[in-house]
Amino acid sequence: MLAATLSMAGVFLTAGLSKIADPRAFALIVHRYQAVPDILVNPIALFLPWLELISGASLILVPRWRKAAGVLILGMLLVFTGLIVSVIIRGIDLNCGCFSVDPGTDAIGWKNVCRNLLFILLTTIALRGAARWRANQ
Amino acid sequence: MAPTQAGQRTSELALDAFFILILAALLGVTANLVRPTPLPWAENWSHRVESQASALGIRVASAEQAKQLMDEAALYIFDARSAEHFAEGHLPMALSLPSASFDESFAQYAQLMIPEQEALVYCSGLACDESLLVCKSMLKMGFTNLVLFAGGIEKWEEEGYALEASY
Numbered sequence: 059m060l061a062a063t064l065s066m067a068g069v070f071l072t073a074g075l076s077k078i079a080d081p082r083a084f085a086l087i088v089h090r091y092q093a094v095p096d097i098l099v100n101p102i103a104l105f106l107p108w109l110e111l112i113s114g115a116s117l118i119l120v121p122r123w124r125k126a127a128g129v130l131i132l133g134m135l136l137v138f139t140g141l142i143v144s145v146i147i148r149g150i151d152l153n154c155g156c157f158s159v160d161p162g163t164d165a166i167g168w169k170n171v172c173r174n175l176l177f178i179l180l181t182t183i184a185l186r187g188a189a190r191w192r193a194n195q
Numbered sequence: 196m197a198p199t200q201a202g203q204r205t206s207e208l209a210l211d212a213f214f215i216l217i218l219a220a221l222l223g224v225t226a227n228l229v230r231p232t233p234l235p236w237a238e239n240w241s242h243r244v245e246s247q248a249s250a251l252g253i254r255v256a257s258a259e260q261a262k263q264l265m266d267e268a269a270l271y272i273f274d275a276r277s278a279e280h281f282a283e284g285h286l287p288m289a290l291s292l293p294s295a296s297f298d299e300s301f302a303q304y305a306q307l308m309i310p311e312q313e314a315l316v317y318c319s320g321l322a323c324d325e326s327l328l329v330c331k332s333m334l335k336m337g338f339t340n341l342v343l344f345a346g347g348i349e350k351w352e353e354e355g356y357a358l359e360a361s362y
Contacts, residue, residue, distance in 0.1 A: 078226065081234045089240045092322045096240040104227050104234060109219040116215060126211035150319075 059187030062180040063117050063124075069177060070114030070131060073157050077107035087155030092148070093141055110134070117184065125188040132181045139174040142166055244327045248343040253330050258354040261286075261315060261344040270313040270342075271304065275325035284358035286317065286351060294318075294325040297332045308338065315342040320349035 077084040085103035088094065094102060109130065116127035138156070145152065145166050154166050227233045239246075245255045256264065264270060265288065273292040274285045281291040292300050308314070314333065318325040330341050344350075352358065 081227070081230075085234060085238075086324070089243075089322065090324070097237055099240050100234050100236055100238050104223040104236075105220055108223045108226070109216065112215055112219050112222070123211050123215060126208050126215055129208065130212055130215060 059183055062183035063187055066128075066131060066177065066181050066184050067114045067117040070110045070117075072114075074107045074109075074111030074114060076158050077103070077155070078111065081107070084155060087152065090150070090152045091141055091145060092150060093144065106134075117188075125185065128181055128185040128188050132178065132185065135174055135178050135181060139171060139178070142170050142174065146171075241321050242345075244321065244324050244343070245345045248327055248330065248345065251331070251334065252339070253334070254342045256315065256342050256344050258344070258346050258350040258356065261317070261342070261346075261351070262354070262356060264313075264315060264342065268313060270315055271308065273304075273314060273316045273329060275316055275318040275329040276323075276348075280319070282361040284348070284360050286348075287357070287359050289317075289359070292316075292329055294328040294332075297329060301332070301336075305336065305338075310337045311340050312338065313340045313342065314338060315344055317344035317347045317351075320347040321345055323347060 081100075081103050084107065085100050088103050088106075089096070089099045113127040113130045113134070116123040117131070120127070142154065146168065150166075152166060154170050156170070248255050265272060265286070272286055272289040274281045274289045275292055275294045277293050277295065278291050281289070281293075285291070290304065292304070316326045316329050316333075326343055326345065326347065330343055333341060346353075348358070
């Protein structure tokens with residue numbers, strides 16, 4: 059459970075930091091997913107990376123928030139996975155934007171879905187640990 | 196766990212999640228405010244490709260204008276989508292020039308073109324910027340007589356024009 063918690067914290071800290079550094083590039087990726095109205099693209103690009111960062115940090119730094127952070131991370135992973143599947147089905151060519159806003163990274167594919175399913179499993183394991191900690195308080 | 200205890204834990208969980216969301220929102224707003232070039236809160240993304248193309252001196256064509264150009268002029272027509280999408284259906288006489296592999300793909304065409312050669316570039320539609328990326332790359336190589344058909348395949352089909360398929 060500790061390994062799962064540390065892994066997911068690292069994943070989301072990395073994911074958040076890369077996008078906070080270049081919100082315009084991330085906004086372009088959000089737009090290219092063609093999943094939200096134009097008016098929501100920039101607010102999402104500004105808010106989501108910080109949610110990833112704080113959720114990831116909370117998993118290891120704020121024991122009281124650990125379970126809530128885990129739930130939020132699980133929710134984000136489910137949404138992201140659904141979006142990736144949608145992009146694949148709609149035949150849209152774009153890079154994931156999951157850990158890098160560099161347009162030169164590999165295009166989205168089923169490997170991204172498999173990776174996210176692994177993350178969902180790890181988050182579920184991390185959540186069980188957080189629930190146990192909470193129950194002992 | 197007693198129902199009231201479970202309810203209390205759920206309320207605490209919801210409250211903790213709410214605090215995380217609020218903190219993320221506050222930090223997002225603050226970080227953007229202190230940025231040298233803040234990201235605007237609202238932006239017209241639908242016409243972003245067209246406005247950027249115009250700023251670069253690239254002509255922008257509607258579906259009707261693109262069709263007229265193709266009927267009347269001798270120009271190269273480049274499809275900036277992936278090779279797979281190109282094969283499924285493309286504008287008549289178009290050539291595949293995926294933006295993801297521009298350097299390798301354009302080499303074969305660059306040998307046949309002069310810098311003044313007119314070329315029309317498109318991709319899937321207004322939300323796609325691969326055509327703009329290809330135009331930018333062609334501009335860097337000195338090909339300046341470019342036309343961007345921003346509406347792409349979507350607008351072409353909306354107008355009722357036919358596509359060709361490679362298989």
